Amino acid sequence: MNAAVARFGAKRRVWILLAPALVALTLFYFVPIAQSALYSLFDLRFTLNVGDARFLGAGNYVRALTSPVLWRAAAFTVTFAVVVVALDLAAGMVLALATYWVDKRFRTILRVLIIIPWAIPNVIQASIWRWLFDSDVGLIGDILVRVGVAASPPLFLVESELAALTIVITYVWKGAAISAIFCMAALATVPKEIVESAWIDGAGPLRRFVSVTLPMMIPVLLVALIFRSRDALRVFDVVYSLTGGGPGGSTETLSTLTYKTYFSFSQYGLGSAYAILSFLLIFSVATIYLLRLRREIHDPESL
Numbered sequence: 001m002n003a004a005v006a007r008f009g010a011k012r013r014v015w016i017l018l019a020p021a022l023v024a025l026t027l028f029y030f031v032p033i034a035q036s037a038l039y040s041l042f043d044l045r046f047t048l049n050v051g052d053a054r055f056l057g058a059g060n061y062v063r064a065l066t067s068p069v070l071w072r073a074a075a076f077t078v079t080f081a082v083v084v085v086a087l088d089l090a091a092g093m094v095l096a097l098a099t100y101w102v103d104k105r106f107r108t109i110l111r112v113l114i115i116i117p118w119a120i121p122n123v124i125q126a127s128i129w130r131w132l133f134d135s136d137v138g139l140i141g142d143i144l145v146r147v148g149v150a151a152s153p154p155l156f157l158v159e160s161e162l163a164a165l166t167i168v169i170t171y172v173w174k175g176a177a178i179s180a181i182f183c184m185a186a187l188a189t190v191p192k193e194i195v196e197s198a199w200i201d202g203a204g205p206l207r208r209f210v211s212v213t214l215p216m217m218i219p220v221l222l223v224a225l226i227f228r229s230r231d232a233l234r235v236f237d238v239v240y241s242l243t244g245g246g247p248g249g250s251t252e253t254l255s256t257l258t259y260k261t262y263f264s265f266s267q268y269g270l271g272s273a274y275a276i277l278s279f280l281l282i283f284s285v286a287t288i289y290l291l292r293l294r295r296e297i298h299d300p301e302s303l
Contacts, residue, residue, distance in 0.1 A: 033279060039272035046266045053269070060273035070274065073252040074281075080168065080253065081232035087172045088228050089221070092179025096187055097209075101114060111184070118177040126241030129170040133242075160250035163243045167251055171238050175231075178225055186211070186220035222293040226286055233282045254278040 001251060042053040064070050095114050099107050117125070131244045132140050133156035139155025148249050156162045190213050236255035239245060245252035245260070262271030 002290055033276075036272040036275045036279075039268055040276050042269050043270035044272075055267065058209070060269045061277070063270060064273045064277060069249065069252070069257065070254075070277075072249065073254050073257040076164075076251060077233060077235075077255075078163075080171075080235065081229060084168055084171050084175060084232050085225065085228045087168070088175035088179040088232075089183075089224065091172060091176035092181075092183045092224075095176060095180035096183030099184060100187065114177055114267045116177070117174045118175070118181065122174070122237040123241055125174055126170060126238050129166070129173070130157070130242055133166050157243055158247055159286050160247055163247060163251050167239055167242055170242060171232070171235065175228060179228060182224035182227075183218060186217035186224075189220065190216045219293065222289060226289040226293070229285055229289065230282055233279065233285065254281070 007270065038050065039048070040059060041055060042050055043055050044050070044058070047053065053138050082218050099110050099114070102110055120128075132138050135141055135155050135158070137155045138153065138156070141150070141156070144150040145153055154162055156166045194216075195208055195212055198212045203211065234255050235253055239251055239253050240259070243251045245256040254274065255278065258271055260273055260276040261267050265271075
């Protein structure tokens, strides 16, 4: 009896501790999602009054899914996410390993320098890079001209390919810092004894990393992959601050398209449909990663 009461008391304390987080998630995540799902079923233009709006059912979703604008934005978003997540994790791994390669006296300084890009707000970061890539007064274009790489400063924010490259560089600059934090945490979980045993057995640095260190980092790297993929698929501030989705919609993402449809064109029903479709894409990707992470935790040999 006492054991049952103790278990009940423990569960009660757990729910009490979780209650503030659950309330916050409900108010700031689940309620807006439900509201967007409701709006997406009605023809809402220049008004949010559902009572007076015409019910469309799946009409907004049909309109969205048959729009070439959506598919172009989705293609760019997915391509962007794949590229930046790969670069993020690769650069983050190199930065994390560098903190172990340098002398212990400089390790803390290097880690602080790595974290600085992560600490800068996205809008400020985008403003800095927008100035650097400006074709008139930008530092990067001026350097390229001075070293003879270009005859005139490239139009980084005007030409489609250069605009996409600019967004990738800007995003990875900060994303690599975030990935480095995950990688440093993963490296800290690798037992030194196992690495030293591999060294005694004659394994070189590359072999030790590939065969010993990297497999033991997989669970943490999968978590990093979830977060970085989620952030990349819903990227908004960097793109909107640098190019606004241009030129000609070539750098439009699902988030910027949703924002413009909702706030610039006041098509709240269609914008809500875009938002729900974006949510389903991110939710599907996250679910795949979580299932893979669960399998890795329960069956490490499955990798």
